[in-house]
Amino acid sequence: MTPQELLKQIRLVEIHTRKLVNQLFSGEYHSVFKGRGMSFSEVREYQYGDDIRNIDWNVSARFDYSKRFEKLFVKIFEEERELSVLLLVDASKSSNFGTNLQFKNELATEICGALGFSAIKNNDKVGLILFSDEIEKVILPKKGKPHIFRILRELLTFEPKNKGTNISKVLEYVSAMIKKKTILFILSDFIDTDFEKPLRIAKNKHDVIAVRIVDKLEESIPKAGLLQLRDSETGQMRLVDTSQKNFQLKFASQFLKHQEILNNIFKKNKVDVITVKTGESYYKPLQQFFKAREKRMAI
Amino acid sequence: MFENYNFANPLFLILLLVVPIIVYWFFFYKKNKVTAIDYPTLKNLEVIPLTLREKIKNLPNILRILVILFAILALARPQSKIKSEVVKTEGIDIILAIDISASMLAEDLKPNRIEAAKKVGQQFVTQRMNDRIGLVVFSGESFTQCPLTIDYNILQNSIQNIKHGVVEDGTAIGLGIANSINRLKESKSKSKVIILLTDGVNNRGEIDPLTAAEIALQFGIKIYTVATGTFGTAPYPIETPFGKQYQMVPVEIDEKTLRQVSNRTGGKFYRATKYSELKNIYSEIDKLEKTKINVRSYTRHKDLFYFPLSLCLVFLFLELTISQTYLKRIP
Numbered sequence: 001m002t003p004q005e006l007l008k009q010i011r012l013v014e015i016h017t018r019k020l021v022n023q024l025f026s027g028e029y030h031s032v033f034k035g036r037g038m039s040f041s042e043v044r045e046y047q048y049g050d051d052i053r054n055i056d057w058n059v060s061a062r063f064d065y066s067k068r069f070e071k072l073f074v075k076i077f078e079e080e081r082e083l084s085v086l087l088l089v090d091a092s093k094s095s096n097f098g099t100n101l102q103f104k105n106e107l108a109t110e111i112c113g114a115l116g117f118s119a120i121k122n123n124d125k126v127g128l129i130l131f132s133d134e135i136e137k138v139i140l141p142k143k144g145k146p147h148i149f150r151i152l153r154e155l156l157t158f159e160p161k162n163k164g165t166n167i168s169k170v171l172e173y174v175s176a177m178i179k180k181k182t183i184l185f186i187l188s189d190f191i192d193t194d195f196e197k198p199l200r201i202a203k204n205k206h207d208v209i210a211v212r213i214v215d216k217l218e219e220s221i222p223k224a225g226l227l228q229l230r231d232s233e234t235g236q237m238r239l240v241d242t243s244q245k246n247f248q249l250k251f252a253s254q255f256l257k258h259q260e261i262l263n264n265i266f267k268k269n270k271v272d273v274i275t276v277k278t279g280e281s282y283y284k285p286l287q288q289f290f291k292a293r294e295k296r297m298a299i
Numbered sequence: 300m301f302e303n304y305n306f307a308n309p310l311f312l313i314l315l316l317v318v319p320i321i322v323y324w325f326f327f328y329k330k331n332k333v334t335a336i337d338y339p340t341l342k343n344l345e346v347i348p349l350t351l352r353e354k355i356k357n358l359p360n361i362l363r364i365l366v367i368l369f370a371i372l373a374l375a376r377p378q379s380k381i382k383s384e385v386v387k388t389e390g391i392d393i394i395l396a397i398d399i400s401a402s403m404l405a406e407d408l409k410p411n412r413i414e415a416a417k418k419v420g421q422q423f424v425t426q427r428m429n430d431r432i433g434l435v436v437f438s439g440e441s442f443t444q445c446p447l448t449i450d451y452n453i454l455q456n457s458i459q460n461i462k463h464g465v466v467e468d469g470t471a472i473g474l475g476i477a478n479s480i481n482r483l484k485e486s487k488s489k490s491k492v493i494i495l496l497t498d499g500v501n502n503r504g505e506i507d508p509l510t511a512a513e514i515a516l517q518f519g520i521k522i523y524t525v526a527t528g529t530f531g532t533a534p535y536p537i538e539t540p541f542g543k544q545y546q547m548v549p550v551e552i553d554e555k556t557l558r559q560v561s562n563r564t565g566g567k568f569y570r571a572t573k574y575s576e577l578k579n580i581y582s583e584i585d586k587l588e589k590t591k592i593n594v595r596s597y598t599r600h601k602d603l604f605y606f607p608l609s610l611c612l613v614f615l616f617l618e619l620t621i622s623q624t625y626l627k628r629i630p
Contacts, residue, residue, distance in 0.1 A: 094339035104339075191340045218339055226352060226628045229344070230335035237331055238341050239628070241350040254343040 001157060010152045013113040020283060021117040028290035029118040032297065033085075033183055033207070038077035046072035083183060084125035084141035087112050087151070088170055090188035091160040092132040093232040099217045100279025107213055107278050108187045109155040114286070115185060116148040128154060133164035135173050141182070164233045165191050171198035175205065187211045189218070191233070193258070196265050203269045209289070210266055212275045220252050304603070307376035314371045321367060325360040334630050352626060359626055362618035369611035377603045384596040390429035391490035391588060392447055394479040395420050398497040399463050400438040400470045405498070405548065407533035408574045413463055415574045416496050416527065420458050423494075423581045424451055433482050436461055439469030439503045441478040447486065471504030472497055472553075476511035476522065476560070484518050491520040492588055494581075495560075498528045500553040508553075512560040523566040523584050524557040527577060 001009070043059050051074070059073040089112060095105040116126045120143070127141030128151045137158060139151055167188060174184060175198065184206045202208055221227070227240045241247070266273045274289045276282040306312065397420065403413040424432055433447040434457050445457035476495065483491045493515065501508050515522055532547040554570065561568040567587070571577035622628075 093337070097337060097339050189339055191342070215339075224629055226356075226626065228333060228335040228628050228630065229338040229341060231341040232337040232339060234341075235331065236341055237333070237335060238344055239353050239356050240344055240347070241352045244347075244350045244352075247347065250347050251343060254346060258343060 006153060006156060009156050010149055013110055013152055014117070014149075016110060017114040017117050020114050020286075021121060025114070025118045025286070025290065026121065028287075028294065030122050032290055032293045033083055033122075033124075034297070040075055041078040042076050043073045044076055046074050050074045081123055082125075083119075083122075084127060084180065085115065085119045085183045085185065086127045086129060086141060086174065086178065087115065088129050088131060088174065088184060088186045088188075089155065090132070090165060090167075090186075091130040091136050091158055092165040092191075093160070093163040094165060094189055094191055095213070097218075097232065098215050098278045100215065100277070102278050104189060104213045104215060104278055105155075107276060107282065108211075109152065111187060111211060111276065111282055111286075112155055112185075113148070113152055114282070116151060117145075120145055120148055126151065129170060129174065130154070130158055130160070131166070131170040131173075132160045132162040133166035133169065134162050135170060136160050136162070163235075165189070167192045168195035168198040171195060171202045175202045178206070181206055183207045183209070185209050185211055187213060189213055190262050193261050193265070196269070199265065199271065200269050203271060208269075208271045210271055210273045212262070212273060213278065214275065215278045219255050220248055223248065303380050305378055305380065307378055307600070307602075309375055311371060311374040311376075314374070315368070318364065318368055318371075321364055325364065326357070336630060356626060359618050359622040362614045362621070366611050366614045366618060369607040369614065373604045373608035373611055377607065378600040379603055381599040381601065382596065383599060384594060389489060390431060390449070391492060392431045392433070392483055392486045392488045393427070393492045393494065393588070394433045394435055394447070394482055395423070395458075396435045396437065396441075396475045396479045396493055396495045397461060398438065398470060398472075398475070398499065399436045399461060399465065400499060401463060401468050402470070402498050402535070402548075403527075404463055405528065405533040405535045405550075406545070407529040407550070408527055408571070408577060411536075412498055412527050413461065415577055417458050417461055419574075419577050419581045420496075421455055422578070423585055424454055424458065426582070426585045427451075431486070431488070433479075434458060434461075435475060435479045435482065436465070437471055437475030437478065438463075438465075439467030439471055441471055441474040441504075442466065443478060443482060447482060467503075469503035470497060470499040470501060471506075472499075472501040472508045472556075472560075473506035473511045474504035476508060476515060477506045480511065480515050480518055480520060483520050490588065491518065492566075492584075493520055493522045494525065494584060495522055495557075496525045496527060497557070498526065498550070498552060500551055501556065508556050508560050509563070512563040515564045520564060521566045522561055522564045523569070524561045525569045525571060525577070525580055526552045526554060526557055527571045528552055529572045 043056050046055060054074045056073050056075045060071065063071050063073070089108055091105070095108065096103060098104050098106065119126045123143065125141035125143050126148060128137070128139040129135065130137040137154060139154060165188065167186065167190070184202065186208065190210070190212050199208065221240070221242050224242050227242055229238050229240055230236070263273065272289060272293065274285045276285050397416050399413060404411050408415040429449070431447040431449050432451070432454055433443065434445040434454065435441060436444050444461065445454055448454060472495070476493065479493045483493070512522060528550040531550060533550050534545040535548040536543050537546050558568040569580040571580050
């Protein structure tokens with residue numbers, strides 16, 4: 001990829017996500033990811049509906065009585081927004097797959113762009129960890145739009161050294177390294193299932209959101225005779241007779257089984273899951289996620 | 300079993316060395332290098348059982364190897380050998396003319412002249428092959444005991460049946476020769492031979508031996524003359540009321556005429572005084588009158604290349620159809 005092409009690609013991601021960031025996620029992102037504490041920012045005149053506990057009696061008392069009418073002032077607090085968002089992106093070979101308009105890693109890049117720009121807009125820090133069965137690349141959280149561009153460039157050009165997927169390894173790494181509470185987005189196809197314990201540990205400290213990226217050909221394989229398939233992670237070969245009786249049923253049930261295992265893990269650890277499909281709009285799943293979370297936080 | 304088969308171009312069999320390499324290529328080297336669709340994970344497919352089509356997925360490769368194998372075999376051009384010998388012989392015609400006059404009963408040759416002649420004649424017949432042999436006997440008259448034949452069994456019997464005193468006594472050598480000539484004159488064989496066995500002087504018949512020799516010459520017939528009888532006297536059995544008695548009878552042989560007869564016709568004259576001599580004479584004649592035998596042996600090769608070739612084509616066709624239909628893979 002030449003620098004011009006790369007720039008164009010990054011630009012494209014920015015344009016694609018700008019609308020979402022500016023109009024749809026602006027409020028939602030802000031309200032969903034709250035800061036750690038509240039800090040005083042100013043006082044203003046009491047209005048109907050304000051919490052009486054927030055009335056600043058000192059300020060109210062010092063107000064000029066000569067004007068012969070009383071005014072109350074309330075303290076306004078603003079949440080402390082020094083949040084950081086860490087995007088854990090699966091760079092294993094299996095993400096290099098897609099049959100519907102885009103590859104899984106391309107979709108992951110766009111989602112990263114949307115989340116990153118939203119975070120920057122809210123003055124949050126954004127970092128990136130690329131992983132396969134090893135930690136491939138770490139970009140520490142930082143503020144600023146140029147930093148997002150760097151992350152995007154990394155996502156677009158990175159060539160992983162390893163093929164497999166090991167989610168527990170990256171979760172252990174993050175738990176050990178990041179001390180401050182962070183919002184963790186795990187963007188992966190979750191082929192791995194053996195990561196429950198590290199997930200629990202990470203969840204205790206951080207806010208973990210799983211973004212599962214699937215392709216429609218992973219859900220079902222159409223009737224196409226003999227297919228020569230290669231496991232892109234292990235290199236294992238398999239000739240599959242997709243025309244055999246009940247193949248589609250068997251395969252779909254196997255996929256659902258895997259999905260159920262994953263959902264159980266996430267549910268048990270109260271991790272939110274966003275499932276996005278290649279070639280389909282990721283706006284809706286994200287929107288749903290934000291809505292659901294907002295509702296939960298309001299209670 | 301395979302000694303009757305060989306390869307016309309066995310050098311092509313060196314190509315068979317390629318076969319293990321191809322086997323290695325198909326089953327080990329290329330095993331993980333076939334074009335395939337990269338798929339995120341095959342874990343979900345593990346529980347799906349293998350069908351027949353997946354189990355025989357290597358069939359096209361096996362067929363390809365067989366195609367190559369049989370193509371090489373066909374190139375080497377297998378042949379079956381059929382060895383055959385053609386014996387081409389030109390037989391000659393021989394008449395054995397045997398004197399059966401009373402003098403032949405003399406016992407100077409053991410057991411007597413006629414028996415010795417019969418025995419030697421029979422032996423002579425067994426030595427010959429592909430010749431037509433006839434038998435003429437003569438004494439005062441002459442008749443044909445057996446015409447020219449290649450049926451040696453009959454001939455042997457005929458020789459066995461020769462007896463003294465069937466016809467009028469005497470020695471008509473000329474008639475014997477003439478009768479023999481009569482038997483041979485129609486013959487179309489290249490060489491015509493009369494072996495005349497006698498023990499006396501021509502004293503009967505209308506034809507002089509020399510005249511008969513002239514006729515023989517006209518017909519291109521060779522006459523070997525064999526005179527039997529010792530020099531001097533020979534014991535001759537005479538039946539008397541007192542039993543068999545021997546009388547010494549002088550041996551009269553017209554050697555001069557016999558010699559002339561044989562010389563005139565390109566034959567040879569022999570004199571046998573003993574049985575062993577007679578035997579030697581006949582074997583000498585046997586050698587002299589050797590028939591030409593051309594033995595041409597040749598090997599007929601029958602090409603069998605179409606056999607492996609057709610197998611090769613069948614497998615090729617099977618491979619092409621199966622790999623494009625039943626075992627067609629994507630990609």
